[in-house]
Amino acid sequence: MIPTYEEIYAALAERHGAELQKKLSTARTAVCGLGGLGSNIAVCLVRAGVGHVRIIDFDRVDISNINRQQYFLEQIGQYKTDALYEILKKINPYCEIVRTNVRLNGENIPEILGSEDIICxxxxxPEAKxxxxxxxxxxxxxxxxxAASGMAGLISANLIKTRxxxxxxxxxxxxxxxxSEGTGLVSSRVMVCAAHQAHKAIQIINALSTT
Amino acid sequence: MVRINGEMNDASGKSIAQLLEALGYPPQRVAVELNMEIVPKAEYSETFVKDGDSVEIVRFVGGG
Known part of the structure; x- marks a missing residue:
């Protein structure tokens, strides 16, 4: 049995406090790119009970993604937007997940992101970033x-900061x-960076005044 | 003197484009703030820094 909206909301509010949960449930966020950073950011936001997450990517799940991205083997070949939608809906079926299956560029960014408040x-x-x-x-x-810059390799995860x-x-x-230099992308260090981004988003949501 | 990413630099009078070239930043991989305001990419050549300015160059590297 899948819990009701009220049951999930009550469980979240018990963990986070009623005031923060109200802010989280009305927040509007967008995640641009659904790879090692974006798939992990989106999972953090939905687990925290963020009410609206727009997930944006043009690519499909590949076997080379599995080392650090949230996808499952059976999802190889699916669009990342569809694959992540399935995962996020299993975490919280009442979260509004909007799939945008495009390659973002200077022309379409203002329209696609215009209705969101927090953009990851x-x-x-690097040029797309x-x-x-x-x-x-x-x-x-x-x-x-x-935004994010610099999370590759096996060097200390403590060097990752948010400023x-x-x-x-x-x-x-x-x-x-x-x-492009060295070890490539390792799950643990990429997830540290993704968690930093998601944490900053939650801090920003908490600081927003409820209107 | 101009403060660039926290360090004092004798760059007064230079354009943002000249600064990026002198410091070795690829223009397609950066965002530049001048006194906390974004400098539009199209204006890198015609935006000049002066004494007392603070410049923040954010460089993006690959990976995500």
């Missing part, structure tokens, strides 16, 4: 933006460890 940048390509961040900062300055760059722009990561 979770791409892997920069394009999204610049576009959001230039065109959607009222949004909160949490405030501008009024509504935060950056997680060590700032340096590039996937």
């Amino acid at each position: 940048e979770a791409f892997d390509d 920069a394009e999204l961040v610049n576009c959001v900062l230039e065109r959607l300055p009222e949004k909160y933006l949490i 405030k760059v501008a009024k509504r722009f935060y950056l997680s990561g060590d700032g340096e460890s590039d996937v």
Whole structure:
């Protein structure tokens, strides 16, 4: 038996407190890129009871993703948006998950992200990261933006930090460890960075005033 | 003097584009804030820094 909305909400409110849970359940978030960062960020947000998560990617699940992304082997070949939707709905069927199966670019970003409040940048390509961040900062300055740079390799996970760059722009990561040099992406270190981003999103939601 | 990523630099009078080149940042992989305001990419060549300015260059590396 799947619990009712009221039962799940009560369990979340007992853990987080009624005030925070109310804010989480009305928050509007978007996760851009559903790889090692994005699939883990989305799972954190939905487990915390965030009420609305838009999940955006154009790619399909590949066997090379399984080392650090939330997908299951049986989902190989599926669109990441569909595969992650299934996973998130198993965690909380009452969370509003919106699937956007596109490649984000300077043209479509303002329209797709215009109705969200908190945007998580979770791409892997550095130029795509920069394009999204610049576009959001230039065109959607009222949004909160949490981006990531530097989470590859086996060096200390303690080097991953989140810092405030501008009024509504935060950056997680060590700032340096590039996937093209060295060990590649290891589940534990990528998840640390994803958790940093999700945690900052939850902190921002908590600081928002309920209107 | 201009503060760039927390360090003082004798860069007064240079454009953002010149700064990025001098410091070795690829322009397609950065976001630049001047005094906490985003500098639009199209304005890197015509935005000049002056004494007392604070510049934050965010560099993106691959992986996610």
